[in-house]
Amino acid sequence: xxxxxxxxxxxxxxxxxxxxxxxxxxxxxxxxAKPGCENGDCGACTILLxxxxxxxxxxxxxxxxxxxxxxxxxxxxTPIQKAFIEESAFQCGYCTPGFIMNCHAMLNTHxxxxxxxxxxxxxxxxxxxxxxEEIEKxxxxxxxxxxxx
Amino acid sequence: MLSFDFEYYRPDTIEEAxxxxxxxxxxxxxxxxxxxxxxxxxxxxxxVLKFNALIDLKNIKEMRDYVPNEEEIYFGANMTLNxxxxxxxxxxxxxxxxxxxxxxxxxxxTLGGNICGRLGYREAVLPxxxxxxxxxxxxxxxxxxxxxxxxxxxxxMLSSGEFVTGFKVRKSGSSLDGISIRKxxxxxxxxxxxxxxxMKDERGIKLAISGLCPYPFRAKALEQYLNDVEGSDWxxxxxxxxxxxxxxDDHIASSEYRKTVxxxxxxxxxxxxxxx
Numbered sequence: 001x002x003x004x005x006x007x008x009x010x011x012x013x014x015x016x017x018x019x020x021x022x023x024x025x026x027x028x029x030x031x032x033a034k035p036g037c038e039n040g041d042c043g044a045c046t047i048l049l050x051x052x053x054x055x056x057x058x059x060x061x062x063x064x065x066x067x068x069x070x071x072x073x074x075x076x077x078t079p080i081q082k083a084f085i086e087e088s089a090f091q092c093g094y095c096t097p098g099f100i101m102n103c104h105a106m107l108n109t110h111x112x113x114x115x116x117x118x119x120x121x122x123x124x125x126x127x128x129x130x131x132x133e134e135i136e137k138x139x140x141x142x143x144x145x146x147x148x149x
Numbered sequence: 150m151l152s153f154d155f156e157y158y159r160p161d162t163i164e165e166a167x168x169x170x171x172x173x174x175x176x177x178x179x180x181x182x183x184x185x186x187x188x189x190x191x192x193x194x195x196x197v198l199k200f201n202a203l204i205d206l207k208n209i210k211e212m213r214d215y216v217p218n219e220e221e222i223y224f225g226a227n228m229t230l231n232x233x234x235x236x237x238x239x240x241x242x243x244x245x246x247x248x249x250x251x252x253x254x255x256x257x258x259t260l261g262g263n264i265c266g267r268l269g270y271r272e273a274v275l276p277x278x279x280x281x282x283x284x285x286x287x288x289x290x291x292x293x294x295x296x297x298x299x300x301x302x303x304x305x306m307l308s309s310g311e312f313v314t315g316f317k318v319r320k321s322g323s324s325l326d327g328i329s330i331r332k333x334x335x336x337x338x339x340x341x342x343x344x345x346x347x348m349k350d351e352r353g354i355k356l357a358i359s360g361l362c363p364y365p366f367r368a369k370a371l372e373q374y375l376n377d378v379e380g381s382d383w384x385x386x387x388x389x390x391x392x393x394x395x396x397x398d399d400h401i402a403s404s405e406y407r408k409t410v411x412x413x414x415x416x417x418x419x420x421x422x423x424x425x
Contacts, residue, residue, distance in 0.1 A: 040187055124251040
């Protein structure tokens with residue numbers, strides 16, 4: 001099958017039992033999406049499917065042919081990436097790609113997201129280092145940047 | 150990845166899906182219909198669910214449709230929960246489903262998948278139980294439309310080879326105001342200890358409940374009691390005999406804890422309707 005990943009067509013042989021997370025990491029080398037709980041709880045494997053954040057551990061690769069996939073490798077110098085660095089919004093960094101993908105999608109959908117929307121969207125991701133304060137600051141910094149531009 | 154092999158089919162029409170199921174059964178296979186897939190993938194990974202063929206219903210157009218018209222509103226069973234929250238024609242349904250799982254997972258969980266799921270919560274069915282909705286069910290004989298009251302008893306009663314294509318509600322019922330009260334043990338993203346969906350019309354208050362007992366239900370006996378008694382002159386401890394099953398007692402919460410949560414929130418609900 002052919003998968004559209006980060007704007008490029010990737011030919012790959014998959015089995016129906018392969019999750020999208022497994023194919024991205026093990027067959028295509030996009031290791032930014034992380035295996036965490038592999039049960040849809042932690043959000044470390046979050047990618048964008050047609051621009052919407054989804055947990056790639058809960059999706060079979062065969063389901064997404066013909067859809068646009070964006071992984072953390074597909075983002076370059078986005079406001080949220082810069083803001084994560086400026087606010088030191090990570091400690092061990094394992095959850096960071098998932099958080100960034102979710103934040104990026106949220107800011108695309110709701111550039112003026114209020115606290116309620118931020119909390120609602122980001123409750124999809126867990127940080128075991130509990131660095132939530134800095135992540136929230138990073139989101140707000142990225143919002144300011146987007147709104148100034 | 151999952152630990153066992155299976156075949157994968159992606160039909161474009163309802164008829165094709167039903168035909169594939171029938172053919173696979175004839176070949177003595179174990180087919181399973183598949184939509185958002187969140188529950189199937191997570192449960193199959195644990196080895197709890199076995200199948201050797203998946204029939205993915207996502208390509209079927211009428212199962213993705215949302216059609217509000219003058220008389221009624223049609224919700225395709227493949228609408229994701231986030232798509233359902235974006236519609237404004239049945240606000241209680243939006244309020245109920247926006248609390249299920251988390252935002253990212255709601256981009257995959259479908260309305261039909263939540264209602265037909267293995268977990269006993271099936272919260273999305275609550276508003277449909279309150280408005281005498283209809284459910285469209287497809288099978289080898291075509292699509293039939295049944296009242297939700299007739300089709301739902303603890304779970305949606307589907308025969309082998311059948312699947313849900315959509316739900317219909319009359320606009321007059323869906324436009325009524327509604328209240329959703331959902332209580333969890335710890336964080337917002339959790340299964341409910343209690344989820345009450347309630348509406349009020351000229352006949353009185355209506356209630357549908359999930360989380361309290363092993364399955365969701367329309368609480369008609371309790372409704373009648375609450376509508377008949379005056380003000381707060383009701384026996385809170387006596388309401389349990391009006392439920393269709395015993396209150397759950399499990400690793401999430403004891404039955405006593407659930408009862409306390411239930412009693413406080415029934416009182417809160419009655420106060421809210423009293424103020425309304």
